[in-house]
Amino acid sequence: MHQSENQPAGIEIALWQYSRNEGDWNRWMQSLSPDERERAATYRFERDRASFIAGRHLLRRLLSVHTGTSPSKLVLSADKHDKLRLEGDDRLQFSLANADGLVAVATAPGCDHLGIDCERADTEIEEAAVDSYCSADEQRWLAELPARERTRAAIALWTLKESHLKALGVGLREDPRNVAFSWKDGTPFMVGGERDRRWHHRLVESGSQHVVALAACSQSGLPGISTRLFQDDSMPSK
Numbered sequence: 001m002h003q004s005e006n007q008p009a010g011i012e013i014a015l016w017q018y019s020r021n022e023g024d025w026n027r028w029m030q031s032l033s034p035d036e037r038e039r040a041a042t043y044r045f046e047r048d049r050a051s052f053i054a055g056r057h058l059l060r061r062l063l064s065v066h067t068g069t070s071p072s073k074l075v076l077s078a079d080k081h082d083k084l085r086l087e088g089d090d091r092l093q094f095s096l097a098n099a100d101g102l103v104a105v106a107t108a109p110g111c112d113h114l115g116i117d118c119e120r121a122d123t124e125i126e127e128a129a130v131d132s133y134c135s136a137d138e139q140r141w142l143a144e145l146p147a148r149e150r151t152r153a154a155i156a157l158w159t160l161k162e163s164h165l166k167a168l169g170v171g172l173r174e175d176p177r178n179v180a181f182s183w184k185d186g187t188p189f190m191v192g193g194e195r196d197r198r199w200h201h202r203l204v205e206s207g208s209q210h211v212v213a214l215a216a217c218s219q220s221g222l223p224g225i226s227t228r229l230f231q232d233d234s235m236p237s238k
């Protein structure tokens with residue numbers, strides 16, 4: 001089904017706490033390309049294989065809605081930095097992330113760049129690791145927080161940075177300390193240099209134990225964001 005023309009060209013976020021059932025993974029595999037199936041077979045740990053299969057299945061299902069092409073027929077290719085593009089459609093921006101049982105996909109026809117990232121909110125981050133990705137100001141801000149808030153705040157910073165670097169397409173080749181954040185009225189914004197008003201960053205309510213961050217670059221302000229919890233009610237794709 002094509003997305004109808006009178007639907008707003010907003011940002012759609014789908015979050016999926018996928019099943020741990022191997023029978024389901026095999027079914028989702030049918031929507032993957034031969035290359036993806038080959039890659040899935042190379043994962044040593046079941047958990048990583050399931051996460052990859054679920055991510056690509058969800059991505060293909062959502063892109064299929066936008067393009068009207070069946071999930072398994074979509075051609076995805078990775079650039080030299082591994083950012084995915086959809087062959088035949090450079091207009092539709094999308095991004096994919098997964099972490100411990102959750103897959104997140106964002107799509108937006110009206111953005112110039114889009115990135116999403118998710119991590120479990122209770123992921124332990126050592127002090128040294130915080131130093132390796134937070135700017136001096138961010139480290140100070142974290143240190144001043146009550147201990148019970150610090151872990152989640154450190155994860156929020158990490159996901160914001162990674163979503164931004166994924167939106168740019170460079171990933172962690174760029175030093176995350178160079179992408180620093182502060183907060184205004186509870187909303188994160190990027191600091192350093194002149195503020196670029198095309199960029200928007202949000203933490204998204206996940207309905208789970210995960211922190212989800214979105215980065216979007218849009219000339220015409222931040223498009224509306226709709227978030228939904230994806231349910232796998234599909235039959236195998238043809």
Ligand SMILES: CC(C)(COP(=O)(O)OP(=O)(O)OC[C@H]1O[C@@H](n2cnc3c(N)ncnc32)[C@H](O)[C@@H]1OP(=O)(O)O)[C@@H](O)C(=O)NCCC(=O)NCCS
Binds near residue numbers: 082098165
């Ligand atoms: C991109 C990157 C930040 C992803 O981080 P991650 O926590 O491993 O994985 P996430 O779940 O957040 O995201 C995975 C998705 O990001 C996307 N992705 C990969 N590289 C990307 C890039 N350069 N730009 C945007 N998106 C990218 C892919 O769609 C991937 O999905 P896939 O596994 O199905 O192909 C990270 O892999 C990276 O920067 N890699 C390049 C540098 C590198 O290899 N460094 C290693 C030492 S630091």
